[in-house]
Amino acid sequence: MIKEFIEKAKTEDILVEVFTTNNKTIQVKTRNKKVESTNTSVTKKYTIKAIYKNKVIKLYTDYIDSEKLISLIKENYEMLDVEDKTSFADEALACKNFIDTEVSVQQITNDLFDLYSLAEKHEEIHDLKIEYIYDCTEKSIMNDTIDIKDKNALHNFSVQAILLKGGIRKTSSFDFSFKKYDIKKFKEKLEEEIATFKDKLTEESVKTDNYKIILSNTCVRKLLNYFSFAFFAEDINKHTSLLWDKFNTQIFSNKINIIEDPTNEKLLGTTLFDSEGVKTYYKEIVKDGKFITKLYNKKSASEDKVASTGNSDGVRNLYIKPGNASFDDLMQKLKEGIFIENIQALFAGINKTTGEISVMAEGYLVKEGKKKKHLNMIILSTSLFELFNNVIEIGNDIEMNDQTCAGVSMLIDNIKIVGNKDSR
Amino acid sequence: MNKKKLEQFLNLSLDTGTDFSEIYYENTINKTIMLSDCKIDKVVTCLDRGIGIRLAKGEYMVYTSTNDLSDENIINTINELKQNYHGSPIYKDVVLKDKNIYNKKIDYHHGYTYQDKKNILKKIDKIAREHSSKVEQVQATFVEEEKDVVLCNHLGEYSTDKRYLLRLVIHIYVNDKGKKESTYEAYGNSSGYNLLDTFDLEKEVKRLVDIAVSKLNSVDCPNGIMPVVIGPAFGAVILHEACGHSMEATSVSKNASVLCGMLNKRLGSDKLTVIDDGTIDGAWGSTFIDDEGELTRKNVLIESGILKSYLVDKINEKPMHHKITGSGRRQNYLYPPTSRMNNTYIAKGTDKIEDMIKSIDYGIYAKTMNGGSVDPNSGEFNFGCREAFLIEKGKITKMVKGATLMGNTLDVLKNIEMISDDLKLGTGYCGSDSGNVPVTCGQPTIKVNNILVGGNK
Numbered sequence: 001m002i003k004e005f006i007e008k009a010k011t012e013d014i015l016v017e018v019f020t021t022n023n024k025t026i027q028v029k030t031r032n033k034k035v036e037s038t039n040t041s042v043t044k045k046y047t048i049k050a051i052y053k054n055k056v057i058k059l060y061t062d063y064i065d066s067e068k069l070i071s072l073i074k075e076n077y078e079m080l081d082v083e084d085k086t087s088f089a090d091e092a093l094a095c096k097n098f099i100d101t102e103v104s105v106q107q108i109t110n111d112l113f114d115l116y117s118l119a120e121k122h123e124e125i126h127d128l129k130i131e132y133i134y135d136c137t138e139k140s141i142m143n144d145t146i147d148i149k150d151k152n153a154l155h156n157f158s159v160q161a162i163l164l165k166g167g168i169r170k171t172s173s174f175d176f177s178f179k180k181y182d183i184k185k186f187k188e189k190l191e192e193e194i195a196t197f198k199d200k201l202t203e204e205s206v207k208t209d210n211y212k213i214i215l216s217n218t219c220v221r222k223l224l225n226y227f228s229f230a231f232f233a234e235d236i237n238k239h240t241s242l243l244w245d246k247f248n249t250q251i252f253s254n255k256i257n258i259i260e261d262p263t264n265e266k267l268l269g270t271t272l273f274d275s276e277g278v279k280t281y282y283k284e285i286v287k288d289g290k291f292i293t294k295l296y297n298k299k300s301a302s303e304d305k306v307a308s309t310g311n312s313d314g315v316r317n318l319y320i321k322p323g324n325a326s327f328d329d330l331m332q333k334l335k336e337g338i339f340i341e342n343i344q345a346l347f348a349g350i351n352k353t354t355g356e357i358s359v360m361a362e363g364y365l366v367k368e369g370k371k372k373k374h375l376n377m378i379i380l381s382t383s384l385f386e387l388f389n390n391v392i393e394i395g396n397d398i399e400m401n402d403q404t405c406a407g408v409s410m411l412i413d414n415i416k417i418v419g420n421k422d423s424r
Numbered sequence: 425m426n427k428k429k430l431e432q433f434l435n436l437s438l439d440t441g442t443d444f445s446e447i448y449y450e451n452t453i454n455k456t457i458m459l460s461d462c463k464i465d466k467v468v469t470c471l472d473r474g475i476g477i478r479l480a481k482g483e484y485m486v487y488t489s490t491n492d493l494s495d496e497n498i499i500n501t502i503n504e505l506k507q508n509y510h511g512s513p514i515y516k517d518v519v520l521k522d523k524n525i526y527n528k529k530i531d532y533h534h535g536y537t538y539q540d541k542k543n544i545l546k547k548i549d550k551i552a553r554e555h556s557s558k559v560e561q562v563q564a565t566f567v568e569e570e571k572d573v574v575l576c577n578h579l580g581e582y583s584t585d586k587r588y589l590l591r592l593v594i595h596i597y598v599n600d601k602g603k604k605e606s607t608y609e610a611y612g613n614s615s616g617y618n619l620l621d622t623f624d625l626e627k628e629v630k631r632l633v634d635i636a637v638s639k640l641n642s643v644d645c646p647n648g649i650m651p652v653v654i655g656p657a658f659g660a661v662i663l664h665e666a667c668g669h670s671m672e673a674t675s676v677s678k679n680a681s682v683l684c685g686m687l688n689k690r691l692g693s694d695k696l697t698v699i700d701d702g703t704i705d706g707a708w709g710s711t712f713i714d715d716e717g718e719l720t721r722k723n724v725l726i727e728s729g730i731l732k733s734y735l736v737d738k739i740n741e742k743p744m745h746h747k748i749t750g751s752g753r754r755q756n757y758l759y760p761p762t763s764r765m766n767n768t769y770i771a772k773g774t775d776k777i778e779d780m781i782k783s784i785d786y787g788i789y790a791k792t793m794n795g796g797s798v799d800p801n802s803g804e805f806n807f808g809c810r811e812a813f814l815i816e817k818g819k820i821t822k823m824v825k826g827a828t829l830m831g832n833t834l835d836v837l838k839n840i841e842m843i844s845d846d847l848k849l850g851t852g853y854c855g856s857d858s859g860n861v862p863v864t865c866g867q868p869t870i871k872v873n874n875i876l877v878g879g880n881k
Contacts, residue, residue: 031678037485038508041758042501043474044491061471062491072469076455079538081463127680162680162801169682171801208647238460239561240597242604345797348808349828353597353606358645358826358878360797360806376804379828379878381647418647418878 001064002046002142008066009050014073017088017143018064019047019275026134028108032127033116038105047275049088052077056084056299086298088143089277103155103181108132111183118191119161124198127162134181141277150272154403155181159190165201170376172197177268177401199364199374206365206375206419212337213415214330214366215387217399219343220320221407224258226346227355227384228315228405231258231285231293233300242355242384243291251291252388257321258286260295262310269316269403280310285318289388319406323394330395330411332369338417339364339371343380355384361417379418390414425449425475427520429495430576434518437479437502438578441511444480444739445578448715450757452571459545459564474757477502481509485739487760515578524583524713532570532588532616541566544620551629552596558637560604561597566590575717583717589708589862590619591851594629598636605639607632607810612851612862615706635811638823645812645824645879651787651841652829652875653780653815658793658850660867663698664768665798666805666833667691671725671733672751673740673763674857675800682803682833686731692837695773698726700735702750702766708851709768709864715761716752723749725768726837737763755859762858769866773843780842780871782818788827788877789813789820795852796829803833828878835874842871 002018009016027039048059050073057076059069112130119125136153158175174193176186227242235241243251262271262280273279276298285293296304297312331339341363349359361380364371387410395409430447437445451473458466474491475498486508488501536544548564569589576582591612598605609632613619654662667683675681683691702720704710714720716738725733736744737752740763753764781789789812796807809827813820849866 035484037487037760039487039489039760041489042492043489043758057467059469059471062473063471068471075538076467076469079457079464079467079542081542082465127678169802171799238563239599240563240595240606245602345795345806345808348794348796348806349826350808351606351826353604356826358808358828360828360830360878377830377876379647379806379830379876381826381828381878418876420649420876 005064005066005069006142006144009070009073012070013052014070015051015088015144017049017141019049020140020142021045021047022138024134024136026102026105027131028105028112029129029131030109030112031129033113035109049276051088054083054085055080056086084299085302089141089148089273101181102134102136115187115190118187118194122194122197124163124165124201125161126164129160131158132156139275141273148273148277152270154179154268157186159193161197163197163201168201168203170200172200175401179268199371200376202374203377204365204373204375205377205421206338206417207421208416208418210414211417212334212411212413213417214334214337214339215410215412216339216341217395217397217407217409218401219340219407220410221399221401221405222343222346223384223387224318224320224405224407225402226350228318229352231291231295232311233294233296233304236294237300237303242353246291247294249291250289251385252286252289253391254289255323255391255394256286256289256388257284258318259284259321260315260318262316264317267317267406268400271316274310274312276308276312278308278310278312280316283309315404317406318404319398320394320408322396322398322408325393325395327395327397327409330393330409331366333393333411334366335369337366338375339366340380357382357384357387375419377420381416381418387412387415425574427582430582431518431520433498433502434576434578435516436499437477437506438515438518439513440506440509441514442479442481442506442509442578443514444478445515446478446716447576448476448478448757449574450474450571452569452756454567454569457541457545457566459549459562461561462546462549464542464545472756476757476760477505478760479505479509480739483743484508485760489758491757518578518580520576520582521580523581523717524719526585526712528586528712530588530615534617536617544625548594548625548629551626552633555630555633556598556637558598558600558640559596559633560599563595565593567593573715575713575715577717581717583713585712587711588614588616590616592619594632596632596636598633598640600640603640605636607636607639610851612708613706614708614710618706639825642823642825644881645788645827645877646814646881647877647879649874649876651784651871651873652877653777653784653787653789653869653871654793654867655789655791656846656867656869657848658852658865659790659869660769660850660865661793661795661807661852662805662829662836663770663867664765664854664863664865665796665807666803666831666836667698668700668765668768669798669856670800670803670833671735672765672800673734673736673744673746676734677740677744681800683731687734689731690729691726691731691834692729692840694728695843696726696729696837696840697724697771698768699724699771700751700765700768704767707767707849707864708862709766711766714750714752715754718748718750718752720750720766723751735763735765737761753858753861755861759858762856764856764858764861765854765863767849767864767866769847769849769864770843770868770870772845772847772868775842775844777844777846777869780844780869781815781820783871784815785817787815788824789815790827790829798833804830805833806830824879826879830876830878836872839873840870841873844869
């Protein structure tokens with residue numbers, strides 16, 4: 001079908017490349033040891049890249065209807081102003097498929113049910129929801145000359161507990177992802193997390209002030225994810241990136257090294273080529289605080305007359321290079337301050353043009369290097385530049401929970417935390 | 425997808441004793457036309473076509489979706505799905521009968537050719553750049569969507585919908601000697617290019633440029649608990665986040681909402697009436713039927729401060745003992761539907777914005793909002809301001825940046841002290857269990873006492 005489409009398009013002077021994604025997801029939702037629902041999805045989606053009279057047209061489709069697609073290519077050609085000198089994938093990439101065994105819904109259900117025993121001794125847990133999602137994607141590219149394939153899978157567990165005690169009602173949740181199904185490891189993680197759920201049954205805040213803080217690995221991952229667009233040449237060239245005038249300059253503390261490592265098989269987002277068939281590779285984007293590598297797809301690379309960096313689909317396995325300190329070491333060094341455990345609704349409280357951050361947070365007041373009490377109703381009020389310039393030390397507790405970014409905890413000086421208390 | 429095939433699939437799905445079976449089919453074409461750097465830089469078309477099959481017995485639901493529409497695949501998928509249930513058929517020999525059939529004719533393009541659309545985007549760029557030399561980049565995007573939907577179920581109900589969406593998003597970036605700022609606005613409807621008749625494009629673009637330029641000189645926002653005046657239209661995201669999500673059956677039926685057990689109880693003052701209405705002609709969040717085949721309707725959620733209704737879908741109708749509200753929605757065939765909002769707004773009141781400002785010694789005027797999030801269980805919410813000003817001694821003084829508002833649903837509803845008469849609707853997307861759906865948030869200007877404001881001052 002794809003070959004026929006490629007051939008048919010050629011008769012209309014249209015060169016076509018088809019990027020195919022086969023996706024399978026399995027979701028099992030349980031609540032209070034009952035299965036609420038299972039949701040499965042099997043789809044095949046196509047990204048069509050067409051070159052027609054020096055313009056590149058992209059279509060995303062659930063089905064191949066050659067006549068319809070050719071007509072849409074011509075229609076979109078008429079609208080586009082921009083010529084594009086990019087080419088198709090031409091490398092015969094050596095692809096290594098990551099093979100994973102799918103687990104049966106029955107096995108997953110049994111495993112999830114088994115986890116509920118961990119909550120039995122915690123009276124404050126009023127309602128418990130445990131969910132599992134398997135997401136497996138196989139991708140391939142076919143044009144006139146090549147036919148390449150790659151495959152990746154992710155197992156995600158998420159937990160949400162409703163906590164009730166003395167009239168206080170709170171929610172606690174967390175999720176964890178693996179490349180290989182590992183219920184034993186997740187159970188250990190859940191046991192650790194559940195022990196801290198009761199901490200949230202407080203209404204504590206702090207006085208608004210500047211504090212020494214630890215920003216958790218989860219927060220750092222979320223921030224990297226949110227700001228990763230800023231490293232892309234397309235946004236830099238259009239001056240829509242907050243780093244548009246900062247290439248080859250010092251943007252962060254020299255302790256900060258930001259790396260994209262898409263081929264690292266230990267991380268979750270392993271991918272060997274992007275949707276344009278460009279081989280991905282390890283790269284240092286920020287070195288000792290200096291922004292040294294811009295990220296390219298074929299179009300922006302062609303405009304800057306450089307090679308694509310294999311980032312046509314965004315970033316994969318982007319992280320800050322871990323330091324040597326464990327999380328406990330960071331807590332000892334913090335001694336007195338605030339541990340920011342999580343931040344919410346980044347899209348609502350972050351200015352992507354200036355890097356200013358004002359987001360809802362939760363965490364702990366830290367005294368003598370130990371978590372003293374849980375804090376909520378606090379706001380992290382700072383900027384990306386302030387956070388990454390005031391860093392004192394970077395932890396080694398790398399957290400992987402999505403395929404784009406990983407995070408490490410960081411000890412940071414002098415950051416404003418807004419609270420509703422009059423005194424510390 | 426003809427009716428005979430759908431009947432065959434439905435009957436096959438029912439023979440292991442399920443008491444609910446539903447097939448959802450969609451065929452969507454979506455086109456994005458984007459201007460950047462004074463040129464039409466991207467034109468992308470997406471074609472989505474697939475089905476979602478939902479079976480349930482009691483509270484146990486299974487769902488599967490696929491875009492391989494061959495009979496063989498659909499039959500295999502159903503055979504696999506129904507293995508989750510065991511028993512004699514409760515429903516059989518289903519014959520489909522028309523229930524809610526879309527038959528409206530809409531002139532989506534209103535005579536606008538592709539060249540006209542290109543010209544409008546280029547006009548936006550030109551107006552912005554001519555209005556201020558500080559404008560560094562303009563991005564303007566039309567997103568067109570046409571979606572055909574077919575729904576049928578075990579009761580033999582067959583319904584169809586044709587859904588149109590048009591969205592125009594304008595981003596303005598300004599730069600003054602290296603100091604940068606930006607702003608954006610989104611406009612949308614469910615009836616097509618007559619969207620451009622509903623506002624003065626030139627005036628709007630100039631307004632956005634003025635906002636972005638003003639932000640260059642904005643001061644850090646103060647912080648603490650203070651009164652806040654929230655502007656109309658998308659300012660109602662506070663209502664959407666703080667209140668609307670807590671009324672959805674998804675959380676209420678699981679006793680996971682701060683509003684559980686609150687029906688017919690007072691949540692706010694007599695002045696407060698909240699409505700969710702999926703029938704507003706041409707509104708961004710309107711549809712003819714919901715994604716369970718039911719007609720959308722006007723649901724009064726809070727009347728004169730008293731909670732009158734939740735938003736309830738078919739699966740939650742029985743366990744909640746609450747009538748359905750035509751609120752089952754989903755992003756596309758990949759998601760089973762859940763109860764969601766459509767066009768949610770606070771009915772207009774009689775207060776005046778001038779009196780609200782005058783009544784405040786020190787507070788914030790949050791003129792436009794960015795969006796936010798809520799935990800429906802605890803009621804804790806937060807949202808960010810796109811355009812906010814300081815109120816000092818009864819007057820609006822300086823523009824402030826980085827303002828975030830935080831609070832709790834029940835507190836904020838009680839603390840709505842004044843409601844003005846300038847009701848407007850704003851458009852956005854709402855993300856939840858069943859994906860991202862277009863929603864309208866609307867309100868007149870309101871004054872809320874005691875919100876925690878976070879800024880960097």
